[in-house]
Amino acid sequence: MTAASPGAILPRRAGDPGADLDLLASWRSGGFLMEREGTGVVTLGELRRIEVPAGRGQASRAASLADAALADLHVDGAVIAAALPFAGDAPAHLLVPERVRVTSIAPRELDLAARDGRQAAAFAPSRSAAQAAAERGAHRAPPSTSARIEPMRWRAHPPLDAYAGAVAEAISRIRAGRLEKVVLARSLVASNPGMETRALLAELRRRDPGCHLFAAPAFAAGEIGDFVGATPETLIRREGDRVLSLPHAGTAARSPDPARDRQVAEALLLSAKNRHEHAAVVEAVADALQPHCAELRVDPEPHLAATATVWHLATAVRGRLRPSAPGALSLAAALHPTPAVCGTPTAAAAELIAELEPGSRGLYAGLVGWVDSRGDGEWAVSLRCALVTRAAVRIHAGAGIVAESQPDLEVAETEVKFRTLIDALEACPPAAGGAPE
DSSP states (O other), X not given: OOOOOTTOEEEOOTTSTTTTOOHHHHOOTTSOEEEETTEEEEEESOSEEEXXXXXXXXXXXXXXXXXXXXXXXXXXXXXXXXXXXXXXXXXXXXXXXXXXXXXXXXOEEEETTOTTSOOOOOSSOOOOHHHHHHHHHHTTSOOOOSOOOOOOOOEEESOHHHHHHHHHHHHHHHHTTSOSEEEEEEEEEEEOOSBOHHHHHHHHHHXXXXXXXXXXXXXXXXXXXXXXXXXXXXXXXXETTEEEEEOXXXXXXXXXXXXXXXXXXXXXXXXXXXXXXXHHHHHHHHHHHGGGEEEEEEOSSOEEEEOSSEEEEEOOEEEEEOTTOOOHHHHHHHHOSOTTTSEESHHHHHHHHHHHSSSOOTTTTSEEEEEETTSOEEEEEOOSEEEEOSSEEEEEEEEEEOTTOOHHHHHHHHHXXXXXXXXXXXXXXXXXXXXXX
């Protein structure tokens, strides 16, 4: 590798050492990772941590602080990464990493710690493209039959009957005309059985390679942990003057029987309830992006998007940005929260969530992603996620409630969504020594 001046960006080409780097293999607990089908971002080290105070408009304040910090670095392509809470009800933290590897947008490696002209440190030993491809394929192979953690004992918050009661109350409010839709979430908590967090990420990637695999540092009751997941939804992707959002709304559980699975998918695509719910989300996304776009194109019909456990309705919203358009995090803040995780109208839904959900969602249904000094970046809605500390694992799932909803079906929907994390967790091997990474 050639010597790098402080903060230099090192372009990667096919055949270069590390060009086919496995981002997950480079990740360490406390760092940031966002990867989808082999491309994305991984960080090592912490140059600076910027606190974003709690309060309304937290995501917009985070964008302003990120813009200022990136400008102060005076490094083209420098990156800031974060996971931001759903409600802005707790401080958030922006991570300015010492080193970052970006293999999406424009592949590059950046070492902000190389202030003395040292070589930018490589993230992994060199290897051939064939080796890298074989390793990526291994993540999709059948799970290992080696030792696994013991089945986890989950505690529901709130209890199932209380959640069903909250759904019934929400349906009553909606039918009374107070709002059109609200998303109600619940959580499960279990003791950490001694699990390798990287093993959980690898298992999530193996099961859902088309989802955004992510990990971000998090704080829970004063304890540092990792917020990890595999979310299907791209909230915003900005590359130059191009922008893409891929909102998901409308869900159906998949079947192991191929014929039945096709029937479920077709029924979802034809469901008036789900299409109405989906259309509201797409309209909100398009309305938020319109002021920033010289051109905006919304696919006329939703398409089916599959994960390992569910079908979703998804619609692509593509635009060409105006020269004055802000960066990726500012655009994500303009979209957050969408009706897919909050409801319609937003203010009324947020108030009802605060009333009916016991406790905070924390980072669940918030924003996770990165932005660079050019404004490029990618942000996703943090779904199918877990907060992992040495002591405990907490997972969340939610369901969209509309006038036609039925409490028992909404409870069942959350159960299906929980399976993504529960199945992956129970397939993980125990950590060496029985302690989490």
